Amino acid sequence: MRFSLLNLLQQSFAGHQGWPQQWRFPDPKPSYDAIIVGAGGHGLATAYYMAKEHGMKNIAVLEKGWLGGGNTGRNTTIIRSNYLWEESEGIYEHALKLWEGLSQELNYNVMYSPRGVMMLAHNVHDVQVFKRHVHANRLAGIDNEWLTAQQAKDFCPILNIDPNIRYPIIGAALQRRGGTARHDAVAWGYARGASNMGVDIIQNCEVTGILRGVDGAVTGLETTRGTIKTKRVGVVAAGHTSVLMGMAGVRMPLESYPLQALVSEPIKPIMPCVVMSNTIHAYMSQSDKGELVIGAGTDAYTSYSQTGGLHIAAHTLDAICELFPNVRRMKMLRNWGGIVDVTPDRSPIIGKTPVPGLFVNCGWGTGGFKATPGSGHVFAHTVATGEPHKINAGFTMERFRRGRLIDEAAAAAVAH
């Protein structure tokens, strides 16, 4: 069913009791043309574009929990594309362009809101780095502009630009097309679209083994709901990528860390944009519900616990209270953690693996949500054709052997 004003009116008169299920709950078939492991935003987007643009309808997405229940449901929903290196600009800008038309594409409101993402500079190094980003982005046709402290305050009036605070704001980089989207709706929209085209989304189905033939190629998957045959597997499992790839004997250049976020009690709108500070490590935006959505950092140690140390969140709140003094007395409602898979150069790995038929899309680290549509789009191309799309050609695992890293870690100096 397509959502429209007409059926909204019809359902309104019927008391909203007649809305159909948004996606099917099928049992696994004995075999598929391809299987995506992980029904988060990236995995569902991959399945959606495989069905839509590559005509692969006999495919499945396996999920050990429920769809969108991992990092897709745990992130701070920030979207931007102001990265430094050409490969990164390519994929994040590809994603941003898809975000702009995504609600229409999916006929599902993902609530993409280009309200502007402002990144604060607190010292000379920040100013140099951000101006370098601004220039690099503008050369690539990506909007990014430099603001003085006063211009930053004009854009976000609750910002404290007092020069006498511990880390005074001396400028900011603003990407106006950046913003936020509704994280759950992205997973739900892609799931609905994929399911309608015949993709089986199988939840509560954990992969326990990767089967390989005598030539080493993938022949199927062992799951908690039985053995499923397939010749192509795309692993899109975020923090659990190392575990899954280990089932095929592939070691990964990844480490999994807890990353935390928290939200406040809901209040009236006070914040018109997203503000990030890499240097004092805080970022904040306000959801449509009115909660302040705050992102904290990663814990120091690797973990799969989906929880982090309170001192990490407290450290971020110290910074938030200095940047936004008028939120100091607010209460935090919830905090939580997700497990992010971090590569040595903080850029993703999207492509082939040493195992024929096995593909991987991982390493999005602390900033994967913004890339969801672009990541799914190019990974669908990779799994369907067996070769990377030109946008993800540089994001190979091979780059760690060649030394041709895409070093966004040094570019941004922190998690992003």
Add this chain to the structure above:
Amino acid sequence: MLIINCPHCGERPELEFRYGGEAHIARPANPMSLTDTQWSEFLYFRSNPKGLHAERWRHIGCGRFFNALRNTITDKFVTTYKAGEPMPDIAKFAQNLSSGSAANG
């Protein structure tokens, strides 16, 4: 916050420590003899296990590195030991872990 048992100083809060990544990765004695694949394995590839992880920590208090076995599912330490000592038998600890968790419900 984790409570970590420094083998030299005893139990201290996590804030007194720095994490040092996976343990028992020796720097190659002769880097020039390594292939690119071996060198990238040393630099970048990690086991990242879900379960017991042998890892390095440094206690800022005494300034010394030591190693630890920690369960990455619960973040609980099962043992710490001095740098230079061999890695404990992970299989034995893993067995204790599963029987211990069964006893604790």
